[in-house]
Amino acid sequence: MSNTFASSLPGALRILLVVLAATPGAALATTIYDSGSLGMITGPSDDIEVRDSAGGSPTFVIADGAQIGFQLNPDNTLALDPETNEPISSNTAQSIAVFDTSIVAMQGGETADSVVVSDESRFALISGDIGDDILASDNASVTIAGGALDDLVAGGSALVAMSGGSADTVELSGSARFVFSGGRVDDIDTAGGSSRVFVGPGALIDDDAFFVESARLETTGGQFDDELQFYDNTTAYFNGGNVGDDLVAAGSSVIEIHDLTVDDTIEAEGSSRTTIFGGQFGAIEAAESAVVEFYGGTVLEGVAGLLGGKVVVDGGELAPVDGPEVLANLNGTVDVFDTPGTVLNAEASSGGAVNVFGGDFEELTVDALAAGAVLDGADADELAVFAELGATVEIRGGQILDADLEARSGSTITLFGTEFFAFGQLLDFGPVPFVAGDLVGTLADGGSFSGVFRRDFGLGNAAQIVLVNLPEPTSALMTLAAALAAALRPSRRGRTAPAV
Structure with a gap:
């Protein structure tokens, strides 16, 4: 194999590959690769496991034409459903499992089911189609530069870096990290534990994003098309990005905004604290015992302290609206120290x-x-x-x-x-x-x-x-x-x- 693909792998996956034939000789439930060699799969295969051996860590490339985790005929061809003429899954939980410090890079092909990455192993999805989820745990690392999958589930101290491709749902727990610089996910279903999410300018979250427990979000850009919600002891730091709906700060969350556009409302509740230094916002509301401090930026539709909540305005701009720019209702409070508006x-x-x-x-x-x-x-x-x-x-x-x-x-x-x-x-x-x-x-x-x-x-x-x-x-x-x-x-x- 030429070095072209090897040089395109990001970071630690950038290696020179010497490709050896590694096609299993029998089509049984799972084939284990633990010889420490380098290899490529380009055709049909049953489920595979890649593990270290005494001689070293295997490195595998899944290339165009590979079909992994499907039922095979005795001659190693794909078994097809007689009604749909589609390949039949082997009906196991995973099509690829990577252990120890082994490396698997997928540059095409498809799997019937999930990819499981654990220990200190590494998996890269450059292109291709994962039939189900990618599950990362322990100290494993996953790189997604293209392709498609269902859910991305990371726990332990796993690291996932996504710069392209698409996923349905992201779920994080433990101290997992998700670095999202490009591509699309439907939603961040749950970021929990002490997990951390970093969102950059090329990232798109189509639906809601939920942060719970002690999770943290940091942004330098990106698009959240729907609601962005924080609960419990979560924290967030915004220095770029856009939220197409509401930003909800609840529980004891702490939010710091230097640059962000929120098309709808910042809704602060519980005992949350939100500090704003810049950006543009539809409206700001603080309820219960929440506090929002507004030092810079523009609010298009006014600020409100409701149900015991408090908003402090000490700078920035409150754009004129057909109604009060400042509203305090039901024991809420708004303090205005300074604003450049003339009305x-x-x-x-x-x-x-x-x-x-x-x-x-x-x-x-x-x-x-x-x-x-x-x-x-x-x-x-x-x-x-x-x-x-x-x-x-x-x-x-x-x-x-x-x-x-x-x-x-x-x-x-x-x-x-x-x-x-x-x-x-x-x-x-x-x-x-x-x-x-x-x-x-x-x-x-x-x-x-x-x-x-x-x-x-x-x-x-x-x-x-x-x-x-x-x-x-x-x-x-x-x-x-x-x-x-x-x-x-x-x-x-x-x-x-x-x-x-």
């Missing part, structure tokens, strides 16, 4: 809380319905606040040029500052006695406030506009407050290099 619509309802601590807005709208909101440090050319159903809204600081405050049905809007005027007269601190009017003054951080207000009045329905004397802090107090705020503020974690 922000925020809504808190049913026990939710929206806190805006920074930003420079042309238009800032806050609706609170049986919920709470705090504005402290946000500058706005135009501010509209609507509080209803017992809601509470606090305005502590910022530069507010034109405000419209409306308190309804038992709600309270509180302004903290040094002095306030209505109708040109200085107001006492406490509830404003007027039902409506203009209001100007100085907020607690020294920023100016100017606007109008109106409120409900009457038994059982009265709403309040309340003024609280909170003087502008001295320089020493400001230094102390800044230090305390920095300590309490979620940290911008630096880029973490992928673990090796």
Whole structure:
């Protein structure tokens, strides 16, 4: 055989092959090759096992024309089904088994059933058709550069590198590693144990991908066409790629995103923690006790803290939508420290809380319905606040040029500052006695406030506009407050290099 095929084998499989005839002489259940020689199979064969011998490790090439694991006639020809005229499987669990440190490379042909790779053996699928699965265990390694198979199952400390070809399902356990740089798999059915998956730009996952237990995913690209889901104590590091549906972070999973496109929603739940430094996302939702920290990138359809979940926005862009870009509902929380957008619509309802601590807005709208909101440090050319159903809204600081405050049905809007005027007269601190009017003054951080207000009045329905004397802090107090705020503020974690 020429060296052309040998030079095309990747990595440790790159060897010079001297081909010897190795066709078994009898067609019984399984033929064992353990002579330590080099060989090739180019025609029909029963099941084979390749093992080390005292003289060395066999190396086998399965070439075009090979048909392994089918029933054979006494003359070693394929037995055919009389109805379909197709070859008949030998009905064993495996067509090829590779043990010890032996090497098998498949460059064409087909098998009736599975390929089992164990110990420290190596198997390469360059082209051809595996009739069932590839099962790798122990310290075995598998290289897939082409061809097709059903399921890919790896456990123990097995290593699988896939740069081409196709597989139906990938299942990982133990500390198995799957390096997926090209080709297609239908889905990652389960990546569990402490397994690790590396996905590169040429990889395609057609369906869902599930990570459980302590599995880890790292990407530099690739396409996940459907949902990508993380549970238990899984971790992920994204520096490229696309998710065509939702990304679900559940359990105690930890997700770090530097570059990723998620066409639908990042759904964080359980006690998961997701940190985002860049990318593009349809929407972001945090529920239960999950936390999502958003420091960079673009969100197209808003962020939401729901059912106790929390979203922190400290950078990036919230694209304008027909509805609130920020939503806190059912005891969820959204904290906005900074965003370059000039328009922000925020809504808190049913026990939710929206806190805006920074930003420079042309238009800032806050609706609170049986919920709470705090504005402290946000500058706005135009501010509209609507509080209803017992809601509470606090305005502590910022530069507010034109405000419209409306308190309804038992709600309270509180302004903290040094002095306030209505109708040109200085107001006492406490509830404003007027039902409506203009209001100007100085907020607690020294920023100016100017606007109008109106409120409900009457038994059982009265709403309040309340003024609280909170003087502008001295320089020493400001230094102390800044230090305390920095300590309490979620940290911008630096880029973490992928673990090796």
